[in-house]
Amino acid sequence: MKRHQIILDILNKEKYLEVLDLCKLLDVSAVTIRKDLKLLEEKGLLYRTHGGASLENPYINEKAVNEKEKISVEEKNGIAQAAANLIDENDSILIASGTTVQALAKYIIPKNKLTVITSSLHVVLHLINHKNIEVLQLGGYIRHSSASVVGNYASQILDNVSCSKLFLGVDGIDLEYGLSTTSLEEAQLNKKMIASAQKSIVLADSSKFGKKSFAKICGIEKIDQIITDVGISKSIVKRLEENGIVVSIVG
Template structure:
């Protein structure tokens, strides 16, 4: 059996040659269990040497291009769960909240079990399905065209409904956080809907793992000064955090 160093060298070599790998291929080639392969991939991702994807790994940043939500959810999944649990503290009893689209905010929906009634407004079908039968939660699903990659609605119908609403806290997922360019997402129609949601929320909270920093997506949502909180993981660059907090944004690092 290969040592951990030999396995990691082999994985990185194969990635350099092919650009991507799948877990069954690595299991056969290294003669180890799937659990071992997944641990190896996570360790290498933590060192920023590759990106985990659904069923394997890639050399390409999965946030640089638009990918299906069921593929993104396997990227930094542990960090997303910790971020979501930290975000729960910002929800008050009898609150009305909005949950946007994306895998990190979806983890918030999965972790949400309020003791008193709250209203959740969302464009994300996965969020609505997760919460629709949950005790003490009323769900308002925004209508409109469903975007296939994110399983979320966007467009004029969804934006029209928002004109009649207001909410306490918006939990937003993004694809990029850039000090100069602000918050971005890969889909332009969803960027427009996010802008509308920000305008009617009293508090805006961005849930984003550390890989989203210093990156840009296609559609700009807003400047950093327009949000109140960012909740991220402990791998975030401390210098970046300091610069963001100078803009008046509170950065919370989930432990």
């Protein structure tokens, strides 16, 4: 069917599509589009998501940090450099776990003094030799897959601090479900980090959009800014901006 081919052609370019956008484009009802997507999914040509369709499986399995480091390396470095430019003189920031925020640590050039609070062991190792960066390593149990701490000890420290910015890495961003990660404990710690920061900035390459994982961190309305790469779908950018989120695209 010609309509099916049009859907697949657009999806190959956009990576993610919403039912409502397809309705307008093809001038058919939502019921018709959902039937089309169901048939295409049964043929193994796409994955249906809540309110749309994705070219990739939207459900994420946990991967070790050394595996993730090899994925979208160029995009992550570009995002990390853009994020580093947002750090102000004498700033106090939070850095969560994940390979993109880990890359951020490589590009931090402190303006005078900088205070960094982080759950990531790799971030600490990158920053430890900067004499004018004061590092507060959160304590707790170590998650081997992410090389980061989780648990009540880390959360209790966050009850007593306030930072200007949080740089947050995630495993998935779904417009309806929100931000998610593979670990429930890490999701809980990320929530505490969001509460401790005046501004929450998500660092996520475009492959993270239209995906979801086991543990929800928060809805997209809790986020102030997302830094990503040129692979992000235009329809997703539009939806994010409609929710008051600043979308910064690098590359």
